[in-house]
Amino acid sequence: MTPSKAQALTDDGRRDLLRTMVLIRKYEETIRLAYYADKKPAFDIGAGLVPGEMHLSAGQEPVAAGICAHLTPDDAVTATHRPHHLAIAHGVPLRPMTAEIFGREAGLGHGRGGHMHLFDPSTHFSCSGIIAEGLPPALGQAFAFQRQGSDRVAVAVTGEGAANQGAFHESLNLAALWNLPVVIVVEDNDWGISVPRAKSTSVASNADRAAAYGIPGVRVEDNSVEAVYAAAGEAIARARAGDGPSLIEVHTLRLWGHFEGDAEGYRPELASVPDRDPIPIYRDRLIKNGVLTEGQYQEMEASAVALVDDAIDFAMSSPTPDPLGHLSYVFAEGVNA
């Protein structure tokens, strides 16, 4: 696939992609620090300011930046248990998102959801902690957009492990059958927790599975944000035009563990992982090509830090939910509304 003229990247566009990636990385680094800050010396998953499982997306920034550059807040995104990069790139407001991760009253879900359950109506963003199960609701959002006669699209993002779930295949078939304006994106980060894709998946490329449903499938190698941008541009334009769904697999990188606290003893290529970090690679390329200056990069980092710090401050200043409110929001009407 080649990007159409309308989608061709300008140098401003390239810097924007990097800016989004840098913001995501600063966010994840900061959450990671907050997560561990009060889990020392003994790690207790349920303790601290940010308790629970924490799945951070460092290394997968190219997927989020490359896709969401083509979306507006009217488009829907469904993400996985590892959702922060997509939420940030799609424009979920950082303050309530962070407050939710900290389990605060000012959070997106008033502390009922947590980091795997972020719902933002203003950007039609949601995520699910169950593998592949974010796809069917995205189909429904696409269905509603189609019925509205709009050119809005839904993007369902999932991992390579999800491509072996029934929900994945049911969704591809139904999306193709009903020509839904949805793009299904598989983030192949090589690992389903500790199981390498070679031990879980019968095909070399999940993009090949698109052929079974008669839709376009493309695999993006090298975790290249510009290649993601090009493939996503094509697929999203196709969906907007009413030409139906597409499948994209991106060979990305899980820079850190499955969740924080994962020692990754199962991962033989661990030593080489930092060398594949997509952010320095892309930054250096843009500098080399004269698209970016060191000063511009430092400004990107500084503004990312400011945004993240502001979000953390907001979260920390929000009260924890009143325990007496634990029954609230079960239903919209009547009991426990």
Place this chain on the structure above:
Amino acid sequence: MTTTTHKDQSLALPIEPDAGKRKLSTAKAMQEAISQRMARDESVFVMGEDVGPYGGIFSSTTGLIDRFGPERVIDTPISETAFIGLGIGAAVEGMRPIVELMFADFFGVCMDQIYNHMAKIHYESGGNVRVPMVLMMAAGGGYSDGAQHSQCLWGTFAHLPGMKVVVPSNPYDAKGLMTAAIESDDPVVYVFHKGVMGLGWMAKNDRSIGAVPEAEYLVPIGKARVAREGTDVTIVTISLSVHHSLDVAEKLEAEGISVEVIDLRSLVPLDREAIVRSVSKTGRLVVVDEDYQSFGLSGEVIAVVAEHDPTLLKRASRVCVPDVPIPYAHALEYAVLPTRARIEAAVRNIVAS
């Protein structure tokens, strides 16, 4: 995703109006409720396996495709996870899907979308995302359909938080509860027992045809009905078992045993007040439930009374499906179903004690 309601706010529907004289089967009453809502609200659509030209395997959607066409009455592939999840996504974007799961027994292939998504999104989002969706399904046995096509299972849905669960027993309630379910901003699981539908190809209960108003109306979700007043013993029940209980009550009246029958109509919310009110009067409680006995509705109903005031209860007992898969052979199946004979024996037993 929407935080606003898309209801037709101009419409104030009557609540439980006089039934009038016109008679319908439960299936026709359901079809009429759906049809009238679809005519009023463009956002309502029906989706499921064989809901189109076939009209629903148990006639829940007969004729709808003729009136509204295949764009709004949509046959799906046999992909329950995909199409129930699609309903959820459409609902969060402001549509009002009515999705049919052909048999309650089939929830095993799609439960994640139901209990982890449909039922939890409103809570996880702190009330910011609503899922105004109806998930309707056929339930119940009695016609030798075996262990995978005869279960009620409403207690399983009711056990999991975030879904309203309604189970009508008659045409009047079937229409009013369906209208209320479509109008609800919450996900509603609507379970219809095949034996109350009034189907031409299955033994019919006499009360599966009854008076139904032609105009739209609501039966509020969460409100039980006193199906028959009595003073000696309370039967709390639901769905087809309501009719068996009423038959037993009529028979025992001649012997001077006065049986009150409470039709719960909804499991979630559960009308605890109605249960307590009746048991306060009779002191004896028989719970009749075609779902499995243990860890379900029957134990819950008794717990409601016990927690409220255990001194109200002289005695309680249950007539349910014992904890075995539903057998195929007729004689075996009817040994596990809550038949009139079992209900009668339980009532006689509790009154004698």
